[in-house]
Amino acid sequence: MIKEDDLIITKHAGEKMLNEGISEEQICTALQRGAKVRQTDGYLSVYTYFSVAYKKIGDKYKIKTVFIN
Numbered sequence: 001m002i003k004e005d006d007l008i009i010t011k012h013a014g015e016k017m018l019n020e021g022i023s024e025e026q027i028c029t030a031l032q033r034g035a036k037v038r039q040t041d042g043y044l045s046v047y048t049y050f051s052v053a054y055k056k057i058g059d060k061y062k063i064k065t066v067f068i069n
Contacts, residue, residue: 001032002031002032002061003028004028006028006060006061007024007027007060008060008061008063009024009063010062010064012065013063013065013066016065016066020050020066020067022050022066027052027063027066029047030045030046030047030050030052031052031054031061034046034047034052035047039053041055042055043056049068050066050067050068050069051067051069052065053065
């Protein structure tokens with residue numbers, strides 16, 4: 001189970017979270033349940049109405065950006 005403590009949120013992602021109204025809890029759910037697409041430097045997790053671009057670093061998840069689909 002992914003917890004909020006497992007997230008490393010970049011400044012850009014934090015700003016997008018505020019603008020789009022997406023919480024850390026929602027990001028954790030998207031990482032666990034969303035459809036994963038491999039990208040050049042990480043993954044994109046698509047879940048319900050939003051997506052999360054991230055990179056796995058050890059046991060942590062570096063959140064690069066979030067956006068509404």
